[in-house]
Amino acid sequence: MLLVYTSKISPRLNYVFKHVCTRVLGIKVEFTTKIEELIAHEDLKMSYTKQQLGNEFFVKSHDILFEQGLGDVEIHVQRWDETKCFFYNGDKSSIPFDIFSASFYLLSRYEEYLPHVKDEFGRFTATESLAFKEGFLHQPVVDIWAYKFKAALQDQFPDFEFPNRSYKITPIIDVPSPYHYKLKGLMRTFGGLVGDLSRLKFKSLYKRFIVLLGFKHDPFDTFKYIINRQKSSRFKFLFFFLIGDFSTFDKGVNPNKKKFVSLIKHVADYCRVGLKISFLALEDADMLKKEKTKMEAILNTNLKASRQSFSKLNLPETYRNLITLEINEDYTMGYVNHIGFRAGSCSPFLFYDLDYEVQTPLKIVPYQLMDYALLKHESLLDKKKVLNEIINEVQRVNGEFVPIFHNYTFGDSQRWSGFKELFNMILDSADDEV
Incomplete structure (x- = not known):
């Protein structure tokens, strides 16, 4: 089990940690706001706060997981090895980005609640998305970040055996x-026949007849x-x-x-x-x-x-x-x-x-x-x-x-x-x- 020390256990924090840790990596996660519990825990553990406590596994937290509603979120996408990420943490963090806040932004579809241009059917389009604009739509970045987090944890806790999931x-x-052609009803079938005739689509007309007469699939x-x-x-x-x-x-x-x-x-x-x-x-x-x-x-x-x-x-x-x-x-x-x-x-x-x-x-x-x-x-x-x-x-x-x-x-x-x-x-x- 992974124990996460944080200053506040918010619904957003609980949601995204359980997705990254449990659904993607297969490990159970619990939270504490008490430093003593973190110190006493003998399994996987980390702190998710603004300041590192000591030399523990530490991910510097972004504010988005402790906010409510929608805000003006500033995002700067940067390269991270073979992928990209945002919410950069600096050098003191055990991983260089707050992957939990970034994952929450993408999974909650935060950007789809913000003003955006829709297509003719009223849909949010790929070209409006952060992933398309920043060139990472082709990657499952949330899962990639989770595996990077796993690798960093493994370095600090080499004896822990992570479960494997399969494709x-x-x-x-x-x-x-x-x-x-079949089961369309009399009016629609008649309309289709008239349409084929008026547009001189004789091949379609022929196909329609032989299907309806049962001579062809x-x-x-x-x-x-x-x-x-x-x-x-x-x-x-x-x-x-x-x-x-x-x-x-x-x-x-x-x-x-x-x-x-x-x-x-x-x-x-x-x-x-x-x-x-x-x-x-x-x-x-x-x-x-x-x-x-x-x-x-x-x-x-x-x-x-x-x-x-x-x-x-x-x-x-x-x-x-x-x-x-x-x-x-x-x-x-x-x-x-x-x-x-x-x-x-x-x-x-x-x-x-x-x-x-x-x-x-x-x-x-x-x-x-x-x-x-x-x-x-x-x-x-x-x-x-x-x-x-x-x-x-x-x-x-x-x-x-x-x-x-x-x-x-x-x-x-x-x-x-x-x-x-x-x-x-x-x-x-x-x-x-x-």
Whole structure:
């Protein structure tokens, strides 16, 4: 056990130390404000204060963990060996940066509460983030800093045996619509036919007819392939099905259709299934509750995981709505068009509500890659290169790699050519860790 001496045990301090020490490094942590207890402790120990007491392991503290609410935080990012960090400590500290305050800033998404420019969907974008602007979005810096802290502790306490964690993969399959042509209803099917005709898209018209007449497989119906990959993988896939009402943003299938319900149940026999929350339900608690209740009726069990449509988050409201409905996990923390670490970590963490200054029970599982972000790289070779780079970053800290693919990604569209191979690369990465 690590005992931390500090002048004040704040909720922020308790939250971030438990993430860095317990969730990332696997060691229990306790706190004390009594010097005598620190002196008497015979296991790992350190002080986290403004001034060092003696020759103990010491990290000079920044003010942010002892504040409340949002303030004007001055940040100067500096190089630290192979990575970058901020909240520099000076030479007297056992490590040169206050990694706990820096980790809190990133994990709490402090910057997303501050004024920023949103995109057309009202989302916080990668280009607005400190990580992008300072060039460390591609690294899980919170985990890297934790391992640097571990190495420094190991130097001072060479007899202590730290537990090891292992690299894992959580493949996400996002299903905004299970079928391209099927189960769309009479009006939408007719509208699609008219649209193809008016735009002279005869190839699409032909495809639509032969699929609807049962002569060809629907191009979005890749579930057999995905389930077969699940059967040969030791990592559980997690599907997110959209069952919300049809809208400008979400154009899924009516969840009352028996074939759609049967599909969800069939997938749930092999994989985990969560709810893809519709775009309109993000700001409508009643609609969200209705979608949750519907999915629970289909699955015949409590809903545990969610993902927001378009990866849109309104902090803290989005997460508060999930907590109210007792949804335990969310998989929205990431960027659609950029590969990297939105919260600076590849370890799941609990949502900290900055308005109420409280750690919540909601587990945030950040994703590092969505299939769309690979489209900007034209050749398959380039796609493989960037994919390998992000996998290696996660493997170096034995983190959790969470990629998001869509059901249609595995279809026969030229746009998604080679993506089955990329998906297989991810699944195989656990067999060739660095």
